[in-house]
Amino acid sequence: MRILIVEDEPKTGNYLVKGLREAGFVADLAANGEDGLHLALEHQYDLVVLDVMLPLLDGWTVLRRLRERKNVPVLFLTARDEVNDRVKGLELGADDYLVKPFAFAELLARIRTLLRRGAVRESEMIQIADLEINILKRRVTRGGTRIDLTPKEFSLLHLLASRPAEVLSRSLIASQVWDMNFDSDTNVVDVAVRRLRAKVDEPFSLRLIHTVRGMGYVLEDRGG
Ligand code: CA
Numbered sequence: 368m369r370i371l372i373v374e375d376e377p378k379t380g381n382y383l384v385k386g387l388r389e390a391g392f393v394a395d396l397a398a399n400g401e402d403g404l405h406l407a408l409e410h411q412y413d414l415v416v417l418d419v420m421l422p423l424l425d426g427w428t429v430l431r432r433l434r435e436r437k438n439v440p441v442l443f444l445t446a447r448d449e450v451n452d453r454v455k456g457l458e459l460g461a462d463d464y465l466v467k468p469f470a471f472a473e474l475l476a477r478i479r480t481l482l483r484r485g486a487v488r489e490s491e492m493i494q495i496a497d498l499e500i501n502i503l504k505r506r507v508t509r510g511g512t513r514i515d516l517t518p519k520e521f522s523l524l525h526l527l528a529s530r531p532a533e534v535l536s537r538s539l540i541a542s543q544v545w546d547m548n549f550d551s552d553t554n555v556v557d558v559a560v561r562r563l564r565a566k567v568d569e570p571f572s573l574r575l576i577h578t579v580r581g582m583g584y585v586l587e588d589r590g591g
Contacts (some may be wrong), residue, residue, distance in 0.1 A: 368482060369393040369411065373403030373429065374418045374444070383416065386471050387478075400424025407433050414481055416474070417443045417461070419452065427459060434460040440481045444469075493528045496573055496588040500528055509571050519544060520563050527576065527586035536583040560584055 370392050374380035380396045387394040395410075397403035400421040407415050407429070415433070419426035426443055433441065440462045445452045447466070456464050462484070463477050493500040497510040505521055507514045516524065522544045527535065537556045545555060560576065568574045577585050 368413045369395070370478065371395050371397065371403065371407055371410070371412045371415045373397045373400065373407075373415065373421065373426070375399055375421050376418075379418075383471075383474070386475070390475055392478075400426065400429045404429045404432055407439065408436055412439050414440045414442065414478060416478070417441055419443055419445045419456070427455065430456065430459045430461055440484070442474075442477055442481060493525075495528055495531055495586065496575060497571070498528070498567070498575055500525060507567070509567065512570075514566050516563070516566060519559060520566070523559055523563055524567060524586075527584060530586075532585060532587040534579045534582050534585045540583065556584075 368391075370387055372380055372383050372387070372394060374383065374396065375398050377398070380398065384394045384396045395406060395412075397406050401423040403415075403417065403421070404424060406412075417426045417429060421429070424432075430441060430443065433439070441460070442463045442465065443456045443461045444465055444467055445456065453464055462481055465474060465477060491501065491503050493502065499508045500506075502525065507516055507521070507524065523540065526540060526543050540556045544559070560578075564574075564576050568576055573588070573590075575586050575588060577587065577589065579585055
C-alpha cells in the first residue's frame with residue numbers, strides 16, 4: 368500500500384512518513400501543493416493525506432484538480448476545526464479529514480478504514496466497453512441504457528464480466544451460478560447464456576459474449 372503525504376511543515380511531514388513506514392506502508396512526501404498534485408497524478412497511490420494550508424497550490428486546489436482525473440481516497444488535514452472547512456473538503460471530494468493536532472494512532476485508524484472502503488469501491492463497478500455493472504446495486508447498463516436481469520442472469524453476467532477475456536467452461540459456470548457439480552445439465556448454461564445475450568448483446572451493435580466452440584463462453588470486447 369502506497370501513501371502520499373502532502374505537508375509543508377517538515378517536522379510533521381517527516382514524522383508522518385516515518386510512522387507510516389513503521390506501520391508497513393510505502394510513504395512519499397511532497398512539501399508543497401504543486402509537487403503533491405504532480406506526484407498524485409503521475410503515480411498510483413492507494414491514499415493521499417493532504418494538508419490544506421500549502422505553498423504554491425493550496426490543498427483545496429490540489430483536491431479539485433486531483434478529482435478531475437482520479438478517484439484515489441483523500442484524507443485532508445485542517446488546522447481549524449471549522450464546519451466550513453470540513454464541508455468544503457468533503458464537497459470537493461475528500462473522503463475524510465482530521466483536525467490538527469491529532470494523534471498518529473487516529474490518523475492510522477482513519478487511513479486503514481479508508482483503504483478498506485477504497486478496496487470495496489474499486490470492485491463495486493465492472494466496466495467493459497459500454498457495459499457497466501454495479502455489483503452492490505445489481506444494476507446493469509449499456510451505453511447508459513438500463514438492462515433488467517433476473518438474479519440468475521445477473522450472477523451469470525457478473526461471473527463472465529469478473530473474469531473478462533477468460534474462457535469459462537460450461538461446467539465451471541454451472542457450478543458457480545447454479546451450484547451444480549455435474550456436466551450433464553450444462554445445457555442449462557446454454558439456455559441462460561442465450562437469454563442473457565438477448566438482453567445484453569442483441570439490442571446493441573457490439574457483441575461482448577462470445578461462444579468458444581467446445582470450450583465455453585467468454586466475455587470480452589473484441590471491437591467492431
Ligand atoms: Ca501547512
